[in-house]
Amino acid sequence: MQTRRLDLTGWGRVLRATSDVARPERFSTLARAMEEAPAPAMGQRRSYGDAPLNDKGRALDMTRLDRILGFDEEAGILTVEGGARIGELNALLAPRGWLLPVLPGTGFATVGGAVAMDVHGKNHHHAGSFGQHLAGIRLLTPKGEKRAGPDKQKDLFRATLGGLGQTGVVASAEIRLLKAKGSVMMVTEHRIRDWDEHIAALDTSEATYSVGWIDATATGAGLGRGILEEGETGAGLVPPAKRGRKVPIDAPGAALSPPVVRLFNAAYWRRVPMRGRTVVKPIEDFFFPLDRIYDWNRLYGKRGFHQFQCVVPLGQRDRLRDILETVAQSGAASPLAVLKRMGPGRAGMMSFPMEGYTLAVDLRAAPGPESLVARLEGMVRDAEGRIYLAKDSLGSAEAIQAMYPERKAWAKIVAKHDPEGALATDLVRRLKLRETE
Amino acid sequence: MTTWLILGGSSAMARALARAVASRGDAVILAGRDAGDLAATATDCRLRGAPLAEAVAFDARDPAGFPALLARLEATEGTVNVAIFVGSMPPQAEIDADPALIDGVIADSFTGPVRLLTLLAPLVEARKGTVVGVGSVAGDRGRIGNYAYGAAKAGFATYMSGLRNRLTRAGAHAVTVKPGFVDTAMTWGIEGMFLVAPPERVAADILKAVGKRRDVIYTPFFWRYIMLIIRHVPERIFKKMSV
Numbered sequence A: 001m002q003t004r005r006l007d008l009t010g011w012g013r014v015l016r017a018t019s020d021v022a023r024p025e026r027f028s029t030l031a032r033a034m035e036e037a038p039a040p041a042m043g044q045r046r047s048y049g050d051a052p053l054n055d056k057g058r059a060l061d062m063t064r065l066d067r068i069l070g071f072d073e074e075a076g077i078l079t080v081e082g083g084a085r086i087g088e089l090n091a092l093l094a095p096r097g098w099l100l101p102v103l104p105g106t107g108f109a110t111v112g113g114a115v116a117m118d119v120h121g122k123n124h125h126h127a128g129s130f131g132q133h134l135a136g137i138r139l140l141t142p143k144g145e146k147r148a149g150p151d152k153q154k155d156l157f158r159a160t161l162g163g164l165g166q167t168g169v170v171a172s173a174e175i176r177l178l179k180a181k182g183s184v185m186m187v188t189e190h191r192i193r194d195w196d197e198h199i200a201a202l203d204t205s206e207a208t209y210s211v212g213w214i215d216a217t218a219t220g221a222g223l224g225r226g227i228l229e230e231g232e233t234g235a236g237l238v239p240p241a242k243r244g245r246k247v248p249i250d251a252p253g254a255a256l257s258p259p260v261v262r263l264f265n266a267a268y269w270r271r272v273p274m275r276g277r278t279v280v281k282p283i284e285d286f287f288f289p290l291d292r293i294y295d296w297n298r299l300y301g302k303r304g305f306h307q308f309q310c311v312v313p314l315g316q317r318d319r320l321r322d323i324l325e326t327v328a329q330s331g332a333a334s335p336l337a338v339l340k341r342m343g344p345g346r347a348g349m350m351s352f353p354m355e356g357y358t359l360a361v362d363l364r365a366a367p368g369p370e371s372l373v374a375r376l377e378g379m380v381r382d383a384e385g386r387i388y389l390a391k392d393s394l395g396s397a398e399a400i401q402a403m404y405p406e407r408k409a410w411a412k413i414v415a416k417h418d419p420e421g422a423l424a425t426d427l428v429r430r431l432k433l434r435e436t437e
Numbered sequence B: 001m002t003t004w005l006i007l008g009g010s011s012a013m014a015r016a017l018a019r020a021v022a023s024r025g026d027a028v029i030l031a032g033r034d035a036g037d038l039a040a041t042a043t044d045c046r047l048r049g050a051p052l053a054e055a056v057a058f059d060a061r062d063p064a065g066f067p068a069l070l071a072r073l074e075a076t077e078g079t080v081n082v083a084i085f086v087g088s089m090p091p092q093a094e095i096d097a098d099p100a101l102i103d104g105v106i107a108d109s110f111t112g113p114v115r116l117l118t119l120l121a122p123l124v125e126a127r128k129g130t131v132v133g134v135g136s137v138a139g140d141r142g143r144i145g146n147y148a149y150g151a152a153k154a155g156f157a158t159y160m161s162g163l164r165n166r167l168t169r170a171g172a173h174a175v176t177v178k179p180g181f182v183d184t185a186m187t188w189g190i191e192g193m194f195l196v197a198p199p200e201r202v203a204a205d206i207l208k209a210v211g212k213r214r215d216v217i218y219t220p221f222f223w224r225y226i227m228l229i230i231r232h233v234p235e236r237i238f239k240k241m242s243v
């Protein structure tokens, strides 16, 4: 199949790859490509590091296979192609009273990417992960087409959810939808003064959707300061969403320099009145707030940035506080960090979630955050936590492997379906995830 | 209600147009050879708002199947629009090695569509519809890289102009569309592409042209100027160029 040589990056724009990319527009051409030259799939490359990259190799761009293949309104099951974007599906479904069960923080993520990372949303503590809502998938492995689901090819299914695309290409997925009350969100925002208040607020929140925005530049008594957002779907009218904006060029290095970041964070915080407030927002503004600036990753300039996301068990919240403190004191942190409570829900062997608290922070790429991330990695490991592979670009093989206890069993299943290692990506090689010894 | 017959429905441009008209609430009938692919697009169109979306078989090289398309359209009510996206472009070098390939290129890009359109014209007249004929800037001048394809598209453009002349008298219409480089499987990975437009942009331009009853459009618009220059290069110079 015709390929095109492209220079690619993940969303953080630090790690780079040059690949020969095929971009099938039909299922038949996808199937042929997988027969002739199996290669890892790529969605919208919204993973921050090297998860979707395959340097000096081939890749399959799935974004043209983005159609809805069926909708069983009775059962609430939607069948879609792997390249369909979550946000576009949401925009089609919401006015009809349906909602995807799990929405990650960007609507640009594809269904295939959501499967391969077993993504979580702001309702993880109630609803679990994306893969837990799948009735089935159609997978093209290097050894042929497979159908897998909760009761079919169970091992393959569990190895595919959160499986980093290593078992094959997700051609389509059947997703169990949720009923929504309407196409808007009722959002309550509270100012949170510090870490303890933040944790307490997340613990006691009864909202269906909740997320804490943290000012990761605040230190000392203000550590953990931020805004808690709680959301419920609702019916009503809101003004039509404004069109997204684009960042015209790579921002000069100073655009997100420390003083700018601090100012930004303080302003964001003060936006919410002391007593809190309730606002009505379009669904996409609540779930995908950053998507309104189409390529905000360019605000970090040419050098790009890293994201660090970890989860620690409930009992380790003090260690997570230490992690945040380390980040805040480093001065490398960026405008918005996110703190969420997670439930136990996870669908696959390599899924990220565990019951506890998850923290995500952007880190500027210059000066190099390597030593900072190495330190954070150790702290996460001591806390019996886990680093999210959708975000990772600096992790080390040994530490990461220790965080994913089912990794070896997973690697064995993967080896059965892709014995030649044709689907390996830069991330998988960097972290030696497919080693079976 | 408006019904669109979209020929060559598996192409990226056709798919983009089908989705766009579906979300406006028009019905779509997708015609082409890859039945499975067309069925998938049809379902997608239904869920985007098309009151009716279905796939039918169509092969530009097999006119025996054309009357069935006419019959299917006759069974609809309201306006009938026809959009033609068919055409094939094997590399000129392959054609030079096997001149028999030319028959297929001409059938796909010219004689097949034209024969079908002649069959459908009375219905389009009666239903006051619009024919959208997607040609190519390649038809504006014969170039070394693809002149067999270009010749077929030039013939098609001339036919479209005559058809417009005919349909106008009946209150119907025909739009000739000349896309430049569009980001599809046909151009993916081909050297020398520039200013490549997304198929959604082409679809939006087509719908605007249909709404305003434009006669000939280039999409994106700047190809009008690029082709204006290319058409005006004297042959004495052009014959030595490789654009």
Ligand SMILES: Cc1cc2nc3c(=O)[nH]c(=O)nc-3n(C[C@H](O)[C@H](O)[C@H](O)COP(=O)(O)OP(=O)(O)OC[C@H]3O[C@@H](n4cnc5c(N)ncnc54)[C@H](O)[C@@H]3O)c2cc1C
Binding pocket: A011, A040, A041, A042, A043, A044, A045, A046, A047, A048, A051, A052, A062, A082, A083, A103, A104, A105, A106, A108, A109, A110, A111, A112, A113, A114, A116, A117, A118, A119, A120, A121, A122, A164, A165, A166, A168, A169, A170, A171, A290, A390, A391, A425
């Ligand atoms: C602003 C922002 C907010 C985010 N918020 C969240 C969040 O709240 N929760 C969360 O969990 N994640 C979040 N993410 C991460 C994001 O959801 C994941 O990285 C997701 O995988 C991106 O999807 P993608 O289509 O871009 O996949 P890519 O990044 O292109 O690929 C990711 C992985 O999926 C594989 N893959 C892609 N398509 C297929 C396919 N069709 N078949 C098989 N494998 C495939 C790739 O091989 C790769 O391993 C966020 C990312 C951003 C940029």
